[in-house]
Amino acid sequence: MSFDAIVVGAGHNGLVTALKLSKSGSKVAVFEAREVAGGLCAKREFHPGYHVPGVWHHSAGFRKKIADELGLAEHGLSFRANEPSILCATDEGKGILLARDATAARSELAALSEHDAKAYVEWRGFLGRITGFVRSVLDSAPPPMDVSSLSSLWQLGKRGLTLRRLGKADMTEFMRIATMCVADWLQESFESEALCEALALPGVQSTFMGPWSPGSAINLLFSECAHDRQVAGGPSALIDSLLAACKERGVEIRTNEAVARIRTANGRISGITTVSGEAVDAPVVATSCDPKRAMLDLLEPGQLPLNVEESLRVVRTRGTTAAVHLALDGPLEFRGREGVEIESARIGSGTVDQLERAFDAVKYRRFSERPALDVRVPTIEDSSLAPKGHHVVSILASFAPHRLDAGEWHDEQRDALGKAVVERLAAAAPSVRDRIVARSVLTPADFESEYHLSGGHLQHGEHALDQLLFMRPAPSCAHYKTPVDGLYLCGSGSHPGGGITGVPGALAAAAIQKIKG
């Protein structure tokens, strides 16, 4: 059996690549090791009758432009009109209900600090002004690294010009922030520690950094600038529309078909062999699984130059995030916000230092006793995810290591982590304890075994300054093309990285088309 292109892994990026290639006339097949397509965006039934619409629960990064280009609206994809406010809660008080819109956030913030209310307007204003520039960097293939040719100098020069268009003040500020730690950046603007802690979370989530780690500010900046509208129905709705579109285009999706080998012949890609032994031929293979898995585990040995192999081996994929899913027999009610539907919350311990302490734990291969929580209640939008009147809570908890100091993760430790997470949630939503019907814990080790993520890393490689842009995942394969003819990377391990964006998938397809065309 043969295809024009094979995509390994049916995560959202893999599906975007497959769909885009098939739209330009290629015959495409997608091989997925799990029973369902979607990867971290797949709907997960963690207890009979209770589902979360994806482990990675934020879908606001998925680019509308990509959705339009792929015609996903015709297959049921829509974006929500309003972004729910985020409740920033701690052990005391009723927290801050933070709207992304600075004007809307004003009254909540003013109750806390008049100074911070004003500062938030300025902070959002700065982010708003640089979003265009940041998006232009994130949404196009990374600039070239080689400065010896005139054409690549021209490419770099063009980026430089976009940066300059920001004006001197914003440009300088952007360059200053680029290498800072998120704690310093936020504390320059805000006086409330709880606010700083809550705002800092996306800067450190899923990476091996605490708020005091240099380089965390750019993570926050990228994540804020990439944020747009949530997909209606959450990540799994995105997958549904991608699958429907794929089906219409005749893309073959083969779930439960793990790839054992990416094969080569005469120094170039010839196809794949599945675990069951079936050989499928294709001149092009694009992998949306993480680069280490793709290039070091699946690719036939001996195909990569040694220095490339080495540069991939050292890609840092230390998973630090755990997911906890709760089934509740009633709503999740936050202290002081009873009767208010809170769809999104961040639960911290009240200070930036506490978030840092949560990170300290993974340095010593322990999970945090007081993890910081990124909470979503998907049943508020889609009540069909749970039995009538019941709810599910999806939590991403920071921090938990891939391997414990004591060794492997066992149920006992998984249980202890689950308890620690519930305890933190109960600190802000005390009634939750009595409503838990079921609890499911996924550690980085589980992400590795169940979702085939190296190191259990949700972003297929840490977002750190040396693993972004033309360094992601390694210089020799940062432009989606690899040193092996016909082999491409199309997942989160490539620029612009993890999260639900669709960008690596789309840019990889463009790179493949360019070479084929």
Add this chain to the structure above:
Amino acid sequence: MAKSYDAIIIGGGHNALTCAAYLAKAGQRVLVLERRHVVGGATITEEIYPGFKYSACSYVVSLLRPWIVRDLELPKHGYEVIPLEQTFTPFPDGRYLLRDADADSTRRSIAQFSKRDAEVYPLFGNAMSELGRQVKPIIDQPPPDPTSLDPREIFKLAGLGRHIGGHGETWTSAHIKMLTMSAVDFLSEWFESEQLIAPMAVSGIIGTFLGVRSPGTAYVLLHHYMGEIDGSFRSWGLSKGGTGQIANAIARSAQSFGAEIRTEASVERVLIERDCAVGVVLENGEEIRSTRVISGVDPHRTFLGLVGTEHLDSEFATQVTRFKMRGSSGKVNLALDGLPDFKCLPGHGRHLYGDITLAPDIDTLERAYDDAKYGEFSKTPFCDMVIPSLSDPSVAPPGKHVMSIFVQYAPYKLKEGPQDWENQREAFGDAVIDRIAEFAPNIRDLILHRHVLTPWDLEKTYGLTEGNIFHGELSLEQLAFMRPVPGWARYRTPVRDLWMCGSGTHPGGGVMGSPGAMCAKTMLGVK
């Protein structure tokens, strides 16, 4: 009647003296004003206990630019460096690592922990030296400003980019990794044994408020590989007669060119008339006028203290306030009755002549940093020691020794505030001695005198704001065109005729001399 000068330099640290020497050499009338009774600032030798000469603050040299040594004819004025070739790291399990100038014995020493690392070690050294050579143009010229709209700046920047990026993808990638990774992550790409990674990683944290696992610390490693003595890379040394001899040599050179140096002359403020610096006022009320004023003290002290925010626009003042000082290190100087005896290597062998590093494993170093993050000094601190009296007997009475211990972490801001150091100073000293005693138990019995310097003391005695030994953290956002304030990295300031020449300007701290020399050169070029 006060006579008028072309330039008054505030502070008598090594950069201020270097600046003075260059200006005087060019024929300018220069006056250096030092608050203390001695020049040198943190580049100083002090006889706090009779007969024992402590290199009280800065204790090793290597970064002092060779062209400055030549230009100022420093050897003629008493500058002499004794090479420091060994690094000795004891471990609690009774083993030790000894790296020295002899490649063979270094290889054998590393091989007991990892054969692979022993093979890789020289390759790493070569790669680092090459990286150092490639970035050298950066530290030896004023930084181009990417935010400037001047086409000449863009041109310079592109030129620098091509110089550094022009060595191919592998080197560019190495530069980026070096600049942004943590020391431990960076070293782990090369080495596998923690016994080698830990003592190497500490180069990355010296003087910073970061841990060995914090991104951005790998770059400081390079800083330490860029050291040059007589043009040879990667050499450390001790200044004969103590670090203060470097400052004295520069001072003598400056004087030989006609510069005037006044000690015990504390500047109270910069005299500003019509937004223009016209001189200084001393604490005793004396007013001295000059065409230009150059500050050799740190940016906080310069702008928030001597100038005053009323003379600055609010944007600039905010940026200065944001410039992070955050001292993180302390110093313990000991007068010893004999030599320490290490459990893992008893006796007085060559291991005592070099650098002795207490950095047995990564977690211990990282925990030391964790303590500091939350406002405490490290309970199990990282200590870097030298015994200069072994190779330079002039600094201690016969048979006796001085020992210089650099300690991290000692955060300026303790939980109860920096003034709490008055209560914690001795406890901090005890923690250091306790730590050393774990490896060399006889140390306690040898101590004749102990001199503990906390960041609070570094601020009080040596005028270093928050005790930062580099006049401001060497973090990426405080380097090159952003040091100390974006757009003001060329030694000029927004106050007309007020200049900066200290470690708070490009290329930063260490006994390098570059800021002082480049300030003078920039100024002379301007005329």
